[in-house]
Amino acid sequence: MAxxxxxxxxxxxxxxxxxxxxTAKGPDVEEIARQLDISAPTPNNWRKQYGDMKADDVKESKELENESAQLKxxxxxxxxxxxxxxxxAKG
Structure with a gap:
């Protein structure tokens, strides 16, 4: 990794x-991480954070966060x- x-x-x-x-093709976690240019524990961390989200879900989430910040x-x-x-009024 760079x-x-x-x-x-x-x-x-x-x-x-x-x-x-x-994973469906069979390589181990270390090999998959190497091919994706990430560390071995990274996919698990990402999966905890993003779960089964799709790219559109992330975009919508960002938009909602921005709207929430603006309303605040x-x-x-x-x-x-x-x-x-x-x-x-007091003075």
Whole structure:
């Protein structure tokens, strides 16, 4: 391996599917990991995180996370505005 790499979720899912195909052909985990250019425990870690997700599921999850973050920002801004108006009303 050429060192630590960051894989996108879509790429991780693609590699997990490739690993499943290779497993069906019979090589051991070490050989599969070598062919996928990852360490031996990586597929198990990825499988825990991504399970049976598909690439579309990951994209949808990212979109929901972004939307959630935007809503949280809007809510906190509204709360700050509300607090400022209360302070102005007091004085």
């Amino acid at each position: 060192g630590a790499k960051r894989h996108t979720p879509e790429r991780i899912i693609r590699k997990l599917r490739q690993g499943d195909e290779l 920002r809007l809510f906190s801004e509204a709360e700050l505005e509300k607090a400022a108006l209360k302070e102005i």
